[in-house]
Amino acid sequence: MRVGVSRERRDGERRVAATPDSVRQLIGLGLEVLIESGAGTAAGHSDQAYADAGAELVAELELDALDVYAHVRPLSPETAARLRRGAVTVGLASPASELPTVRALAAAGVTAFALELVPRISRAQSMDALTSQALIAGYRSVLEAAMRLPRFFPLYMTAAGTIPPASVLVLGAGVAGLQAIGTAKRLGARVSANDVRPASADEVASMGATFISLDLEAAEASGGYAKELGDDRAAMQRALLAPHVAASDVLITTAAIPGRPAPLLVTSQMVAAMRPGSVVIDLAAESGGNVEGTVAGSDVLVPTADGAGTVTLVGLKDAASAMASDASRLYAKNVANLLELMTADGVVAPDFADEVVAGACLTDDGVVRHAPTAAAIEAEGAA
Amino acid sequence: MRVGVSRERRDGERRVAATPDSVRQLIGLGLEVLIESGAGTAAGHSDQAYADAGAELVAELELDALDVYAHVRPLSPETAARLRRGAVTVGLASPASELPTVRALAAAGVTAFALELVPRISRAQSMDALTSQALIAGYRSVLEAAMRLPRFFPLYMTAAGTIPPASVLVLGAGVAGLQAIGTAKRLGARVSANDVRPASADEVASMGATFISLDLEAAEASGGYAKELGDDRAAMQRALLAPHVAASDVLITTAAIPGRPAPLLVTSQMVAAMRPGSVVIDLAAESGGNVEGTVAGSDVLVPTADGAGTVTLVGLKDAASAMASDASRLYAKNVANLLELMTADGVVAPDFADEVVAGACLTDDGVVRHAPTAAAIEAEGAA
Incomplete structure (x- = not known):
């Protein structure tokens, strides 16, 4: 069967859905791999490296001749419509926000797998692209903060003072937050953290950071994700966080709720109460932001309440893509591992009796299988 | 006596020669301190904070009414000419490259102290601005590299592979190099290093890095600085370094020789032999660069020899200024400590019997006291 890997078209996207290593894995399963010329350039992989791994290089993929299509960013509805009936796609699909594509995939009879839907169970960890990409975003958020902070992260004892x-x-x-904690600790900062899920206190402590207890009702949903707080609780959470935010040189926010806009954790007033020169990194900027006033992809200078300077509020965007080489290494492995789970004797044949396969499937045979997405499409049709 | 602290005029300079803390120190010595309004803004210090520390805020300093003038960047000849006879200046002076200013300082009868000339002895460490600012440049060079590298610094063992x-x-x-080593180690990288001074092997090892022995004749000058290698030796050094450069993801060069252009350690060919996506940070860019093709203040993309991508060559500039808050904290302390050494009963009176005072003095009473600079001026006059 023919697996096609595209050159990503979205502006600023530098990742690729296969590396020479993952090509070898796919070929080992008995699959043919076609790579669009230049697909790996930004991630550090030349056409030659793919050819050496056994892939066929093509100027442009003929979508209707593919059995499997591997991608990073969600497809456009036009791309989805060009796939043949029964083709399998594997990639990120952002089902909550990309309903037109979901409709197009269903209409084309495509069997689409959304990596966001991979169940959070041990057996599926090696296919979990949300986790692998969050690892990168968490690490990177600390670098972005350290670059903008007019101060050191570590303690220094020098001849000119401490x-x-x-x-x-x-x-x-979560994954990104714990990674941010670990990286900030590595760099020598004093780190504290909060999460609405009670289980996180131990995880935070195990990374060497101080867990801030807010005396709020816990909020943990299934799969280890956070659930939304009611309005009152959310306001109380902000009030309790305010003094901790004001005392920080760097604030990194990573709170996401799957399929929902990011919760507002920090108001403009809380940002303005920080010291001049402080830095806020909002990792949730692309889904609305945890911090009031965040602009995805931009730095906003917020004047401090004392009039002495500004706080830099960074709406982080494409964090994983900025480290395209390692991000692609992990992502491509996630894709190949999911395909491996569905492949036997050189044939990709999804078995919906497997909870990972069933859970990750977005559309199949004209049907939207993911219930919340199906409901969203129905609600839209009724409106 | 009146100590004036200016708002720095040079583009991109964010540091300041006094902080509220150092103002308190100077006032404690019985000095008056005048701060130009806005002088500390970019370093995070409001006018109010200086006023609270006891300084007098002025819209613009009257240079001819000052007894002491503290600054960061070398003065312009015009500024030097406006100072009164017998006034004391303390700051960076770049005597090797700023001869017109040195002449103007001498002509004005100014007693100018160049922080670059502070002797490298234990007692003067707290006044050594080259060291304090190099600490920052070394730390920052690693952040600049990590931001541009499409890969992690640390080892990660993940469900999708190691x-x-x-x-x-x-x-x-030297100071910057050791700090770069320490910071790269903190971030989890595998670090190796080389220096032409034999004493550095132990220092490198003590930071947890691997010292690369090149089997070259040692080259150490007085004061712990490196001396220049002959042409043959320099070429051999490059040949021996080439395989180590090619095997690196990140190369950081910090080789400087006081008063001389930076030595060329790495040719374009050596850069081109690195892997696609690799990053080179040249900390010596402002003094000519250790790496062929460096442009101070810019990123240059160098195509790799294998045609598969590019190496990012960063000509780092104003590294200390980019962390203006901590850079100013240390710098201001260096300035205040040197002034404290020269002050008794509220009077700044340099005692040239003190080797630190004598060593740091660039001009006094119409004479250029620093012999190499005096020789350079004489050579220029004779040409």
């Missing part, structure tokens, strides 16, 4: 370590506060202690 | 740590090579293991 410089105290920077104070870093991380809100949201 | 990512090996990045390999970092540091050339020049």
Whole structure:
């Protein structure tokens, strides 16, 4: 069967859905691999490296001749419509926000797998692209903060006096948050963190950071994700966080709720109460932001309440793509592992009796299989 | 006596020669301190903070009414000419490259102290601005590299496979180089280093990095600085370094020779032999560069020899200024400590019997006291 890997078309996207290593894995399964010329350039892989791994290089993929289509960013409805009936796609699909594409995939009879839907169970960890890409975003958020902070992260004892370590506060202690905590600790900062999920206190402590207890009702949904707080609780959460935010040199926010806009954790007033020169990195900027006033892809200078300077509010965007080489290495492996799960004797044949395959499937045979997405499409049709 | 602190005029300069803390120190010595309004803004210090520390804020300093003038960047000849006879200046002076200013300082009868000339002895460490600012440049060089590298610095063991740590090579293991080594180690990279001074092998090892022995004749001058290699030796050094450069993900060069252009350690060919996506940070860019093709203040993309991508060559500039808050904290302390050494009963009166005072003095009473600079001016006059 023919697996096609496209050159990503979206502006600023530098990742690729296969590396020479993952090509070898796919070929080992008995699959043919076609790579669009230049697909790996931004991630550090030449056409020659793919050819050496056994892939066929093509100027442009003929979509209707593919059995499997591997991609990074969600497809456009036009691309989805050009796939043949029964073709399998594997990639990120952002089902909550890309309903037109979901409709197009269903209409084309495509069997589409959304990596966002891979169940969070041990057996599927090696296919979990949300986790692998969040690892990168968390690491990178600390670099972005350190570059903008006019201060050191570590403690320094010098002949001209002692410089105290920077104070870093991380809100949201999922994969990205824990990674941010670990990286900030590595760099020598004093780190504290908060999350609405009670299980996170131990995880935060195990990374060497201080967990901030807010005395709020816990909010944990299935799969280890956070659930939304009611309005009252959310306001109380902000009030309790305010003094911790004001005392930080760096604030990193990573709170996301799958399929919903990001929760507002930090108001403009809380940002303005920070010291001049402080830095806020909002990792949730692309889904609305955890911080009031965030602009995805931009730095916003927020004047401090004391009139002495500004706080830099960074709406982080494409964080994983900025480290395209390692991001692609992990992503391509996630894609290949999911395909491996569905392949036997050189044939990709999804078995919906497998909970990972069933859970990750977005559309199949004209049907939207993911219930929340099907409901969203129905609601849209009724409106 | 009246000490004036200016708002720095040079584009991109964000540091300031006094902080509220150092103002308190100077006032404690019985000095008056005048601060130009806005002088500390970019370093995070409001006018109010200086006023609270006891300084007088002025819209613009009246230079001819000052007894002491503290600054960061070398003065212009015009500024030097406006100072009164017998006034004391303390700041960076770049005597090797700013001869017109040195002449103007001498002509005005100014007693000018150049922080670059502070002797490298234990007692003067707290006044050594080259060291304090190099600390910042070394730390920052690693952040600049990590931001541009499409890979992680640390080792990661993930469900989607193991990512090996990045390999970092540091050339020049002075203050900045050792700090780069320490910071790259903190971030989890595999670090090796080389320096022409034999003493550096132990220092490199003590930071947890691998010292690369090149089997070259040692080259150490007085004061712990490196001396220039002959042409043959320099070519051999490059040949021996080439395989180490090619094997690195990140190369950081920090080799400087006081008063001389930076030595060329790495040719374009050596850069082109690195892997696609690799990053080179040239900390010596402002003094000519250790790497062929460096442009101070710019990123240059160098195509790799294998045609598969590019290496990013960064001519780092104003590295300390980019971390203006901590850079100013240390710099201001250096300035205040040197002034404290020269002050008794509220009077700044340099005692040239003190080797630190004598060593740091550039001009006094119409005479250029620093012999190499005096010789350079004489040579220029004779030409």
